[in-house]
Amino acid sequence: MPLMNALKLRHSTREFSDRPLPSQTLSDLLWAAFGINRPNGYRTAPCGRYIIAIDIYVAMNNGVWIYEPKTHALLPHLSSDIRAQTGLQDFVGTAPLNLVYVAHGERLMDETHEERRLLASVDTGFIGQNVYLFCASEGLATVFRGSVDYPKLQRTLKLPRQQFVTFAQTVGYPRRA
Numbered sequence: 001m002p003l004m005n006a007l008k009l010r011h012s013t014r015e016f017s018d019r020p021l022p023s024q025t026l027s028d029l030l031w032a033a034f035g036i037n038r039p040n041g042y043r044t045a046p047c048g049r050y051i052i053a054i055d056i057y058v059a060m061n062n063g064v065w066i067y068e069p070k071t072h073a074l075l076p077h078l079s080s081d082i083r084a085q086t087g088l089q090d091f092v093g094t095a096p097l098n099l100v101y102v103a104h105g106e107r108l109m110d111e112t113h114e115e116r117r118l119l120a121s122v123d124t125g126f127i128g129q130n131v132y133l134f135c136a137s138e139g140l141a142t143v144f145r146g147s148v149d150y151p152k153l154q155r156t157l158k159l160p161r162q163q164f165v166t167f168a169q170t171v172g173y174p175r176r177a
């Protein structure tokens with residue numbers, strides 16, 4: 001789809017079908033979100049201070065996976081279904097996919113705490129918009145989310161102390177009335 005059309009269609013949706021995403025769609029979604037698009041390893045979204053600090057955790061009914069862009073693979077992280085814990089809205093528990101954006105704070109240690117949070121949030125926002133535009137172009141539904149119980153999700157994902165969740169984003173097919 002031409003970019004101008006995708007921009008015209010971009011919007012947030014909060015009603016999802018429980019239909020799973022085909023694996024090719026998931027693969028394309030993750031590449032669009034934050035895949036490698038150049039030999040130097042940089043990505044489809046920019047990053048502040050030349051530092052790639054965001055990982056995408058993928059929460060589905062079959063567990064939690066980490067997107068590994070170098071091999072364009074999903075690495076297993078947890079085997080349980082934690083979708084309901086990725087946000088405070090009901091649809092997160094039944095939509096097929098919740099992306100959880102995790103910042104490697106330890107890669108930004110030269111920054112102040114405030115600057116670290118700012119960089120991680122901005123980097124995440126660019127990824128989120130890539131996801132919005134991919135979803136618009138594929139007829140998928142999505143919503144970027146800050147409504148998250150952060151301490152609880154940090155524990156659920158077993159993140160080390162320096163890593164932190166910035167935002168989450170639900171993706172699926174729209175629920176038809």
Ligand SMILES: Cc1cc2nc3c(=O)[nH]c(=O)nc-3n(C[C@H](O)[C@H](O)[C@H](O)COP(=O)(O)O)c2cc1C
Pocket residue numbers: 010011012013014089143144145146147148
């Ligand atoms: C930083 C940020 C946090 C957001 N958090 C939530 C959220 O927790 N839950 C939600 O339903 N929508 C959330 N949204 C989506 C906004 O509500 C939505 O983008 C806005 O209402 C405009 O609607 P649109 O995306 O359809 O243009 C968030 C958006 C941004 C940018």
